[in-house]
Amino acid sequence: MNIVIFGAGAIGSLLGALLAKKNKIVFVGRTPHITCIQKKGITIKGKTHLSFKIPAVESAMDIPFVADLFILTVKSYDTETASKEILPYINDKTIVLSIQNGLDNIEKMQHSIQKNHILAGITMHGTIFSKPGEIIHTGKGETILGELDGSQSQRLKNLVEVFNEARIKTQISQDIIKEIWIKAIINSSINPLTAFFGCKNGYLLENPLLERITELVCKESISIASSQGISLSPLEIIEKTKEVIRNTAMNHSSMLQSIQQGKKTEINAINGKLVKIGTHHKIDTTLNRILTELITRLSPS
Numbered sequence: 001m002n003i004v005i006f007g008a009g010a011i012g013s014l015l016g017a018l019l020a021k022k023n024k025i026v027f028v029g030r031t032p033h034i035t036c037i038q039k040k041g042i043t044i045k046g047k048t049h050l051s052f053k054i055p056a057v058e059s060a061m062d063i064p065f066v067a068d069l070f071i072l073t074v075k076s077y078d079t080e081t082a083s084k085e086i087l088p089y090i091n092d093k094t095i096v097l098s099i100q101n102g103l104d105n106i107e108k109m110q111h112s113i114q115k116n117h118i119l120a121g122i123t124m125h126g127t128i129f130s131k132p133g134e135i136i137h138t139g140k141g142e143t144i145l146g147e148l149d150g151s152q153s154q155r156l157k158n159l160v161e162v163f164n165e166a167r168i169k170t171q172i173s174q175d176i177i178k179e180i181w182i183k184a185i186i187n188s189s190i191n192p193l194t195a196f197f198g199c200k201n202g203y204l205l206e207n208p209l210l211e212r213i214t215e216l217v218c219k220e221s222i223s224i225a226s227s228q229g230i231s232l233s234p235l236e237i238i239e240k241t242k243e244v245i246r247n248t249a250m251n252h253s254s255m256l257q258s259i260q261q262g263k264k265t266e267i268n269a270i271n272g273k274l275v276k277i278g279t280h281h282k283i284d285t286t287l288n289r290i291l292t293e294l295i296t297r298l299s300p301s
């Protein structure tokens with residue numbers, strides 16, 4: 001398959017490096033990561049060890065082939081611009097797969113890309129951008145892909161096969177939107193709380209007050225999800241959130257890392273979007289509103 005990793009940063013570089021064994025890949029990203037890859041290749045350390053040369057460019061205009069698949073791995077605040085840049089390179093059969101966090105990526109993509117080209121996914125892999133040309137694979141996990149309408153299309157089955165052949169353990173979901181919501185709800189507590197308190201994920205369960213806030217944020221986010229027809233058990237989601245916290249206890253969340261690096265965060269695509277939806281449906285959004293406000297004051301917008 002001819003695959004473009006659009007937004008080759010932490011997670012995109014890992015997926016691209018793994019997929020490169022059996023597919024034609026090009027990374028589209030930013031300097032200095034791209035210039036470093038052009039000179040020395042990509043290096044993955046941590047749970048995966050890889051180091052090899054791979055084509056990398058800084059603009060969609062320089063993609064050296066007709067793409068079958070774009071994997072969109074930019075941060076949610078760049079989704080709209082990235083989608084516009086991809087648009088001229090989409091033909092009848094091109095798939096654009098979002099593997100991102102946040103509740104508004106699909107909506108933003110659809111401002112320029114037709115819905116029938118879009119597939120969605122989430123991944124539980126963890127990666128850190130350590131320096132240009134080098135990514136640390138911090139945690140292995142499952143990847144889930146789905147058609148927006150839940151159908152088990154042939155193109156989806158093919159894609160899942162391509163991912164599994166690359167040793168990216170991947171499953172089909174017949175309700176990928178629900179999976180995106182579950183991940184966003186989990187992130188709606190872990191990300192802003194760790195970012196605001198400047199703590200590792202595990203501290204949320206060591207401090208009883210933070211543990212209680214984590215539970216309350218989950219409950220509020222679940223009630224907002226219900227307004228979208230997404231019915232989730234608070235007990236199950238709170239337990240799932242605590243499981244993620246335990247499994248990543250020593251990690252700094254992506255939102256904390258962004259703040260430490262003086263970068264924008266994905267707060268508007270997670271808690272901010274929950275506030276918008278909740279407010280529209282007259283559901284209490286107090287906690288998500290407070291977290292959005294706190295993080296917005298800490299990071300550039």
Ligand SMILES: NC(=O)c1ccc[n+]([C@@H]2O[C@H](COP(=O)([O-])OP(=O)(O)OC[C@H]3O[C@@H](n4cnc5c(N)ncnc54)[C@H](OP(=O)(O)O)[C@@H]3O)[C@@H](O)[C@H]2O)c1
Pocket residue numbers: 006007008009010011012028029030033058073074075076078081082085099100101102123124125126127128129254266
């Ligand atoms: N990292 C993880 O472990 C992980 C795991 C699961 C899901 N995710 C999700 O995956 C998405 C990406 O996360 P990430 O951590 O990989 O972010 P990241 O390291 O910031 O990677 C995104 C890259 O895309 C580049 N970019 C943005 N717009 C571009 C454009 N128009 N053309 C070319 N390059 C562009 C960014 O460059 P600049 O920053 O210089 O603009 C950055 O290098 C997020 O939604 C995140 O929540 C991440």
